[in-house]
Amino acid sequence: MSASRRALLAVVVCALCVSAGCAAGPLGGTADVTTSGGAGSAGSSTVGGTANGTVAGPGWPNGSTLNATVVDVADGDTVDVRLANGTEDTVRLLGVDTPEVWVDNTPSEFRGVPDTEAGRTCLRAWGENASAYTKARLDGARVTLAFDPNTDRRGAYGRLLAYVVTNGTTVNYALVREGYARVYTSGFTRQDAYLDAADAAYDARRGLWHCADGSDGSTTETSSSSGGASALSVRVHADASGPDGENLNDEYVVLRNGGDGSVALGGATVTDAAGHEYVFPGGVSLASDESLTLHTGSGTDGDGDYYWGADGPIWNNDGDTVVVRSAAGETLARTTYG
Numbered sequence: 001m002s003a004s005r006r007a008l009l010a011v012v013v014c015a016l017c018v019s020a021g022c023a024a025g026p027l028g029g030t031a032d033v034t035t036s037g038g039a040g041s042a043g044s045s046t047v048g049g050t051a052n053g054t055v056a057g058p059g060w061p062n063g064s065t066l067n068a069t070v071v072d073v074a075d076g077d078t079v080d081v082r083l084a085n086g087t088e089d090t091v092r093l094l095g096v097d098t099p100e101v102w103v104d105n106t107p108s109e110f111r112g113v114p115d116t117e118a119g120r121t122c123l124r125a126w127g128e129n130a131s132a133y134t135k136a137r138l139d140g141a142r143v144t145l146a147f148d149p150n151t152d153r154r155g156a157y158g159r160l161l162a163y164v165v166t167n168g169t170t171v172n173y174a175l176v177r178e179g180y181a182r183v184y185t186s187g188f189t190r191q192d193a194y195l196d197a198a199d200a201a202y203d204a205r206r207g208l209w210h211c212a213d214g215s216d217g218s219t220t221e222t223s224s225s226s227g228g229a230s231a232l233s234v235r236v237h238a239d240a241s242g243p244d245g246e247n248l249n250d251e252y253v254v255l256r257n258g259g260d261g262s263v264a265l266g267g268a269t270v271t272d273a274a275g276h277e278y279v280f281p282g283g284v285s286l287a288s289d290e291s292l293t294l295h296t297g298s299g300t301d302g303d304g305d306y307y308w309g310a311d312g313p314i315w316n317n318d319g320d321t322v323v324v325r326s327a328a329g330e331t332l333a334r335t336t337y338g
Contacts (some may be wrong), residue, residue, distance in 0.1 A: 065147045066162075070138045075101050076130025076180060079138055079164065081145070092159040093172045094148060095188045096181040098134075099127030099208055112200060112212030122211035125338060129207070129273040129321055130180040134171065137273030141166045146227035148188045173197065179207020207321075210336055231259040232286070234322050236336040238315035250299030251313055253322060256334070267327030270294060272320050278308045314324055 009121060022125040023219065071088065076098030095201040099105050107113040113123060116289035145162040147153055155161050164171045175181035176194050179201040183194045197298050202209045233256045240250035255268065257263050281301065294305045296314045299307040308314065315322075319338015325331055 006307055017329050031062065036278075064147050068143055068145055070141050070143055071136040073131065073139050076127060076175065078159070079134070081143070090159045091145060091162050091164060092157075093153065093175070094154055094163055095105045095184055095186065095191065096172050096175050097184040098130035098175060098181040099219055101127040103133055110208065110211065112209070114165075124207065125319060126180065126208035126211065128319075129336075133175070133178070133180050133273045137169070137171055137174075138164065138166060140333040148190075150189050177201060179204075179209050181208075182263045204331075206331075206334065232257055232263055232324060232333040234324065234333045236315055236320070236322055236335060236337055238320065238337070239311075239317045244313040244317070248305070248310065248313065249295040249299060251296040251315055253294045253315070254291055255286065255294070255324065257286040257288055260288055262287045263332065265292075266324070268332065269323075269325050271323050271325075273312055276310070276314050282305065 059102045066083060068083050068089075069093075070079050071082050074080065074090075077093045077096050079091050079093075080088060081091055097109070099110070101124065101245055105120050105127065107115045107119040107123060110123060113119045128258040145160065145164060146166040147160075147162055151161055153160060160251055170179075173190075173194065176183060177200075183191065183198045185195075188194075195216075201207060202212065205213060235256070237250070237252050237254070240247040242250075255265075263286045265280045265284040265286055268280045268284075270278045270280075284292075284306075290304075292306060294306045296307060296308050296310050298309050299305065299315040301307060317338070319336070320336075321333040322331040322333075323331065
C-alpha cells in the first residue's frame, strides 16, 4: 500500500473512532490524571492540582473508555449522559451506593446506622447531600467513562456501570472518601482501595456516617484537632434576616479556635455540599480562643470579618454541610446541620 493510501486510511479510522465515542488512551485524554504501571497493569493514579483537594482514586483498571457529556443527574450515584455519537444512556457509578432520595432507605445496608426513624431520616438527608455533591460536579460536565475489566459493562437494569472522571477527579472514589456513599461490592478491580477509603470515612464519622451514631442529621457544630494543638469549631447562621438574597452578609459562618495553638488559614477552603468554595487569602491565621466570621456577601476583609463575595445565598436554611480544609487538603472541621 502506498504512503498516501496509508495516510488516508488512518484518517478514516480516526474519524470512525471519534464518531463512536472512543477515547484515546486509558483515561480518554484526561490531561491531569497520570497513571503508573504500564499497559495491562492496574497501576496507581494521582491528580495534579485539583482545586477541591479530592483525588482521582488509586489504581486505574485497564478497561475501555468513552467520552460523554452529562445531561442530567438523577441522584448521587446515577447520571444520564450523551455520548460522542449523539446517543444518550444512563450511567450507574460503579462500586458505590449513595442513600436513596426517591424511595425509602434500608438502614441495615449502611454500617452502624440504626433501623429507626432517625436513622432513615438521616440517610434521606445525606442522600440529598450526595445528589447535590454529584450535581455540582457533573451536571453539564464533559466526562470520561471508564469500564472495569472485572465487571459487566451493564447492570441488571440495563444501565452502564462505569467510573466517571471529570477535571481529574474520579467521582465514584470521591463520593466514598467524602462520606457520601458506601461501597457496593461487586468484585471491581479497585474494591479494596475503596473499602479502605470507606473505613477511613466511617472512623471519622464523615458525611453519612454521622448517621451511625443515631443522629437525625441535625448536628450544628463539630471540631477536629490539627496536630493536637488546635481545635477549630464551626457555627452556621444560614437564615438571614429578611429575604436571604437581599441580606447576604447576615448569612455567615463563624470559625473559632478552641485549641492552645494558632491555626493557619491562608489558602484554606470553606465548601458546602453543593461544591461552592471560598479560599482564605494568604497569611490568615486564627489564634487560640479567637474567632472570625465569613460573610456570604461582599465587603472589605478586616477585624475578624471576611467576605465570600457571592452573588446569592450559599447556606441552605433547611440543612447543609460545611467543610474547612487547610491549604494542604487536611480537614480542619466539618459541620452538618438541618
